[in-house]
Amino acid sequence: MADRVVPEGRRQRRRPTKQGAVLSQELIVETALRLVAQHGAEALSVRRLGAALGADPSALYRYFHNTDDLLLALADELIGRAQEGFTATGDWRADLREIGHRVHRQHQSNPQAALLAAHRTTGRTHETLAVESILGILRGTGLPDPLAVRMYHAFIDQALAFAAQDAAAAALPPPAQEADLQVWHAVYGHLPADTHPHIAATFPLLAADMRGSGYPFALELLLDAIAMRVAEVGRGE
Template identity: 50%
Template sequence: MAGANRVPAERRRRRPTRGGVLLSADLIIDTAVRLSHEHGPEGLSVRRLGAALSCDPSAVYRYFHSTDDLHLAIADRLIGEAMRGFTPDDDWTAALRGMALRIRAVLLAHPRLAVLAASRVTRRENEFRAVETGIAILLRAGFGAAGAVRAYHLFIDTVLGHAALEAAALALPDARREADERAWTDAYQSCPDDTHPALAAVRHELHRMGGSAFEAALDVLLTGLRQVHASG
């Protein structure tokens, strides 16, 4: 998650729709987030937004230059949710852990938007604050400029990648997600020993593949960063 083209102020002012609703950038984003929960990524179309807001779809373009501009604003909104009220712990690894868990919680709360939020660089204020916070944690810990940037890159890509993967699974229909989870204690248990000897050797442990690896991956990452930090 990492200036944006700005819509002129006179085009950002609140305007009533034909249904009497006062249109604003925040209302459009709120509606887009709601529609994504109901309809998936296709809920972010300008046509569907116009219908939900009782306005001509072209009215959306008074607030956002394009659908991509809207997507970036939505991603930045989620970053803002994750960082709202966050006060870093004095211990830098605890601070990064706290930041990571907040990001994960927001992506899991918005599973159909998780890939959008994880894959884009919004170039907006919430992302600027988030990156500023992460880099500042590492600089205060004693990382040099290059080391802080490398460490933050590793941190944020690991967090976003694992959280988005977990959220994508959560967005699946229940039956598909449950079938995927059962695969480790069902389909994988029936692989023939002679053709899959490695799987046979660990068959009794494969159930572990069904859970989330997020916190374990975070532990590995933070342990590695502590070792890099200690080695100077």
């Protein structure tokens, strides 16, 4: 796409597309997410989006500077969907847990988009609201600002890193997913105790645990660490 986006107030296309829809930024993002889910990164092209929308590809210039601008909009949309319906309870641990799981679940629901967007910083409406909300929860615990910021950094990077890793696994074709899981039995299940005593001793537990995401437990470990720091601050340490 060329860098000639139209200002927001003048960007709406008045005539319906061939599918009978009026083109909008929201419609383009929704369509792009659907195409990315079906075809991966190559779906983010003017030609494919225009065809899916029933619009001239050049019409997309009115809404996005380029494909990277559109990708940032997709990333922000995932963040926004993760926040839909969330209401803080005042229990910082419960609220952070809920936000973390929402972010992780939303990216797992859109694994192809998560692979493209989980590592991006959008600076857009949904992201800035999420940053404000999480920082507010952390500062509300009494943590000093330098520590609240570091905890925010650890919290959101943990959620997005697991989201990206688990999305990569979810985006694999089913035969590849099953083959990866079978490695635990085909290889690790046959390692002898004399050379790999710890794997041999824990293998049944290891094979079972590796079938799911490590995020829920990792999140609890981080929440425990935050609770420890909150307690230290409360004691004046």
